[in-house]
Amino acid sequence: MRRWLALLVAATTSLVLVALLVPMALLIRAVAANGAMERATAAAGSVAVAAGTPDLAVAVEQVARPVTVFLPDGGTLGAPAPRSAAVRLAATGRSVTAEAGGGREVLVSAQSPQGTAVIRVFVSDAELMRGVREAWAALLVLGLALVVLGIVLADRLALAVTRPVDGLARVSHRLAGGDLAARAEPGGPPEVRSVALALNHLAGRIDALLAAERESVADLSHRLRTPLTGLRLDAEALRDPEEAARLQARVDALERAVSAVITEARQRTAGRGSCEAGAVVRERVRFWSVLAEDQGREVAVSLPDGPLPVAVGAEELAAVVDALLGNVFAHTPEGAALSVRLARHPEGALLTVRDAGPGFEPALLERGTSGGGSTGLGLDIVRRTAESSGGRLEVSAAEGGGARVEVVLGAA
Template sequence: MRRWLAALVGATTSLVLVSLLVPLALLVRSVAESEAVDAATGAAETVAVAAGSVDEEALRLTVEQVSASTGDPVTVFLGDGRTLGAPADRSPAVDLAARGRSVSALAPGGQVILMAVHGAPGGTAVVRVFLSDAALTRGVRETWTVLLILGVSLVALGILVADRLARAIVRPTTALARVSHRLAAGDLAARATPEGPPEVRAAGLALNHLAGRITDLLAEERENAADVSHRLRTPLTGLRLEAECLADPDEAARIEARVDELERAVTAVINGVRRRSRERAECDAAAVVADRVRFWSVLAEDQDRSVLLDLIPGPLTVAVSTEDLADCVDALLGNIFAHTPEGTAFSVRLSRTDGAVLLTVSDAGPGFGAAGPPRRGESGAGSTGLGLDIARRVAASSGGSLALGRSAMGGAEVRVNLGTA
């Protein structure tokens, strides 16, 4: 923007200066020519006075003095055909002046001033003063140079002033952009300092108001989530009491364990929502994945599913929290149990690749099919697409990515690339 404003002011200033300085330069040249002609006319009059009142020797001396003082060649054509002063050809213009008319005419390399002198000895004499082109434009180049320097200086000054004005606008605008990027990154404490022109200050105040409003809305949502947690604990407590009343101790213990898992999941969700900002967390991926596969292996054994767990020796520190990575693994393994028949084998592999940690979950089920995996919020074959979306968000939060494909076992394969801490 600063360059654009500087270019605009430079172009505008240049056009104004050209429209002013070009006529002024032409006027300077015209004035210089007029002054040169006036000076030559004055010199010719001085010689004409001498030609009509003094003898030939005094006239010769006068011609030499005038020519020396003005720097212009002076010639006197006497009535008897002789010449005094600078040698010059007798042109038709001289013959015209000899008839009693004082004229000026163009000559090669300049201009001549011809003045008739009546009453001179021997008849009408003609005084000729030659003005060269250099004499006609004496001082013009110097004046033009000064005008050019003045014009360039004014353009540079205009560009400098425009740059300062643009800077006064661009600096607060850039500061507003930085604050908006900080807000977008989750720094809700970022605020703009209103400065600059009134419009930019108004934009800064509006951005601060928007940030405050977002903070208030998030705080309200966190409190609503806290209320949800209290509402959920009552039915969970009732469910735990019902499980304790079961006659089969093993069945009661298993249901109580599931209730505990559900309560921990609800608590983790509530705590995640209530966090003011999601800080950069770390965890040992090998330990988390091994723990979650161990949990799901109990259900896999009941459904006659073979489980292949391939973990490289840890620790493998990744840039996600333990709860988030556990949710990711649970979502992927839960999809296998929900969308593949009992007895379908699956595998979980954890490896290191290109400075990242790769979590690969494969199964021998039917795969994603021709329609591909469901998108978030779309139902299809009993799926809402939330499981894959959870894994995708966990990968993105660590600086990684998620990829889908077909496994070597014939079913679906999900590759979660997790960024290292």
């Protein structure tokens, strides 16, 4: 926009200056030529006064320019000059101005007792243009200075408009990236300030709607807890152990699904955070190690030396680790070993969870796909968390059997 506005001002200023300076330049040339001709006419008039007197020769010598007097008897005084057609016309008693080689000649007729004498004063082209080129150069410099000044002012004006617009664009990108705390600074023309205020109002409204959504999901979860608790008690009260275990497994799956929905909703409404990945992974592995010890599972842990910050909040990363380890415990037989490895990665951090179980299909990555009694929401939460930080989720078969899940987390 700045470039286009500068070009527009330059073109408009140039047209205006051409319309003004060209007539002014022609006027300067005409004024200079008229001045030179008037001086030549005055000189010729001063000589014409002395026509027919003995002082004619003295008058010719006193004029500081080329003067020629054509006498009635055919002789001449002063600078030599040809007797042109214009001279013969002036000899009839008419004062004329005619073009001559290299300039103009002023011819004034003067009556004397001997007849009509013609006084010729020559005006060169250099005298006709004296001071004109300097004036034209000054006009050109003035025109260029005005064009440059107009472009500079237009650029400043465009900057006053484009800078707030660029700020609005940056704020909109931040909002699109999930930074709901981003707000625009109103500035610039009134129209741009109105857009900034409208964008801030929209951001506030979006933030309020997402907060309301989070509260609604949280309220729904509290309402579901009570019937889930009652259903669990009813399942435990069944006399058939197999039927009770089957119902309890269904209740556990339903409870995990509800918790996943709550976690996902809170992740959408919360701003992107950061944490030290090693500390979070170490704490969650320690939590699951108690259950692993009860089931006879061997747990191998590898953590990096030093802090490893990632662009994921501590609660979100803990939910990722819980989802991955929960899948291992839920879908592998007791005694199956597992390993958790956190390492540095060019994009941030790499979290790898491997197990020695039967493995699972990559189709579990699709939201809502179920296999082996799973809701498929656990890996979907992991994938969304990884992508929100700029990373990704990869699932593959481990060497020697089992499953391998790799989660790349973006750097903070």
